[in-house]
Every structure is written in C-alpha cells, then in structure tokens.
Amino acid sequence: MSTYIKPRRTVRRASFWLGLTMVLAGVGILGYLAWTVYGTTFLSKQHQQDAASKLEAAWGSGHTEVITEFGSAEAIIEIPRLGADYRIPIFAGTSDKVLGAGLGHFSGTAGPGEVGNFALAGHRITHGEPLRDLPKLREGDEIRVLTREKTYVYALTSNGDDLIVPFTSVWVTDPLPDNPERGGVEPEQVEGQRLITLTTCSELFHTDNRMIAFGKLVAEEPTP
Template sequence: MSTTTRPRAGVRRAVLWLGIAMILAGAGVIGYVAWELYGTTVLSRERQQDATSKIEEAWGSGRTEVSTEFGSAEALVEIPRFGEDYRIPVLEGTSDRALGAGFGHLDGTAGPGEVGNFALAGHRITHGEPLRDLPKLREGDKIRVLTREKTYVYALTSDGDDLVVPFTSVWVTDRLPDNPEPGGVEPAQRKGQRLITLTTCSELFHTDNRMIAFGKLVAEEPSA
C-alpha cells in the first residue's frame, strides 16, 4: 500500500464527518427557526384559548378575579378589524409566560376603564402574535375590553403604525403620554382621560424599537 494512501483516506474521512456535522448543524438551525416562527405560535394560541375559557368559566360562576397557570387575568380584548374570532386574554405583568398566553398588562398602569393609561404589550411575531397586524389599524378603529361587569370600548386616536420609538421610551406608558418630540404622535394632552396604549415590536424580526398605538375610552356597555 502506498504511504500516501492512508493520509488521503484520513483527509477524506475528516471532510466527510465535517460535512455531516455541518448538515446536522444546519438542520438544527432550521428546526429552531421553524419552532420559533410556527411552533411557539401554535402553542401560544392553545394557551390563549385555554386562558380565555378559564376566564369565561370564572365569570359565569360569578368570580371576578381569575387565576390561570399563565398568571392572574382580568379581561379579554376584542379588535373587530382583526375578525369576529379575535379574543385575547389580558394577563397581569409582562413576563415571558404572560406574553406567551395573551396580552401583558404593564405593571403600574391603569386598569380597564380607569382614569389613566391602560397599557398592553403583545408579540408581533411568534408566541401567538396577537399584534402581528397592528400596522393595519386605523384611527377610529375600536378596541373592546371585556370584564365581568362591563365592556369598555376604546377608539384609536392614531393609526397602528404612526409611532415607532426606542424600547427605552417609557413615556408611552405614562398616565398621560407626552411625546418629547415637538409635534410627535401623542394623545390629547387633557388630564382625567381614560386611555389605552398598545405596544409591540416595530418589525417582524428582532428589533429594539416599539410600535405604539394610542386610544381613548368612548363607551361603556354591560357585559353579556
């Protein structure tokens, strides 16, 4: 046997195993991306339905405060422009667990129908993506917030994609958001208003910017 055969055979084996390793690594990356884009959404929509069912069951039995495995729940959100079947639970806080099952109600902001700013956060892609179509919302579109006693109807005062800010712009969740940019998008600067703020990622993939939509309370109805 030639003395050069063994080294060449060794090189071929090394190249073969390197190729296999690269294929497996690529398959792993594709699998991870597929899970993030589709798997998490399927799972989160199941969680949304489960939390919604628990909330409705609790209200039907006369309980106002509802505890789910994803956190404390207080309301359901309907956005007619997103379809008749759109009904997303609102969970307290913005932990990954809460946002993976619905809207997160930002700590320290007003409750449904209260004076101040009822601020909600939701994913735009993956994890149920409740605000994927936020850019399609237009000024005047309704957001219905259902509680056991009342349904609060808010109307948007800005288009869904009118305002994009860095994630550090905490003013958007203030009691009365006041845009530091002259002439920038903001609610009417009147005290005592009952506002709602929706916040999500400004782009479908990773971004440090947030898309913001503001609204104000326009009606209250008895809950069915």
C-alpha cells in the first residue's frame, strides 16, 4: 500500500497564490481607507470652496441662497481660531450628501441670528472634516455666520470639548438646550436667547457619541 505525496512544487504554487491574494487584499483595504480619509476630504474641500463662491455670487445678484448639487447653501461660517481661510458653507438639512460639502443646519432649528438655537452638524474626519478641530475651540471664541445682508457674531459659552453626549441626545438642538444631567454643560437657562450649537463626532473613527459646543449671539454687522 502506497501513500500519495503532493509534489512540493504544487504546494509552493498554492502558497504563493494564497500569499499574493492576501497581499492584494491588504493593499485594497489600505487603499480604501486612504480614499475614505484623504480622498473624500480633498474632494469635499473643493466642493466647500465652490459652494461658498457660488453663494457669494448669488448674494451679489440679490439672492439669499444658492441651489447646488448638494442642496441649498444659505450661509457661510468663519471661525477665526481655526484660521483666516476657514470659510465653510452651511446647507439646509443634515443628510450625508449635505455633510459631504459643508456644515448642515438641523431642520426645525432657528436660522442665523434668530431667537432660539441655530444648530449645526459637521464631520470631524473625512468629507472635508470641517469640525476636526472643534476640541481646540475655547469659551469666548468668535463664530461668524455670514448671510447676504448681515453677519451674525456668536461667542462660545463652552469649550469645544467640554460636552460629550450619546448621539441620541436630541436635547442639544432644542430652542434652549437643557442638560438633563444636573450641573452639566448647557447654555444659560434664559428664554429668548439667540444661540448657536456645533455638533460633531467625539471620536475620530466612531460615531456613537457627539461633541457639542454652545454659543450665543453677541453682535450683528453688515456683511462686507
């Protein structure tokens, strides 16, 4: 009785193709991750610049907003602490499409300069990452929201990384956010304020929690 032994050459060939397949799979995964983090951000930054330019052109023509492929752009936000060139368009709604081109304005919340809570959302990583540096912001930092006729100047009333909540904590977009945790971070509990809220993911690669920063209107001025 004899035992069949597979030729070494066949074993080596199988090992070679298996190894090559694993290497190619690894390269593909790395390529996908690189595109997700860097590729989408590169494209989104271009979309942000394009939308901001189109919106300013629309203002020059007497319109208050501009319709782009990503939705309706209604304002531009500037945050001096994040750089002189930080100018991000604000779109109506918070769909994935909108957040791929700028900041999203939560439906049903106050508009720029209005009484209530002007609540905004943006990516912290990928897709232009407009709020990646939210943790760098500090109480008192200026947030400028430009519309066709007026620029609304808000000042933060909390640091950018003072408050982290589960993504289900919808109270942060209420007209007057009231933290259910006694003693927690919240705006001054006075009716009739004109507030702004910035929301983004608290971790770079997880979406379970949100980082929140609150601010209040401190000035209005004509848009240049």
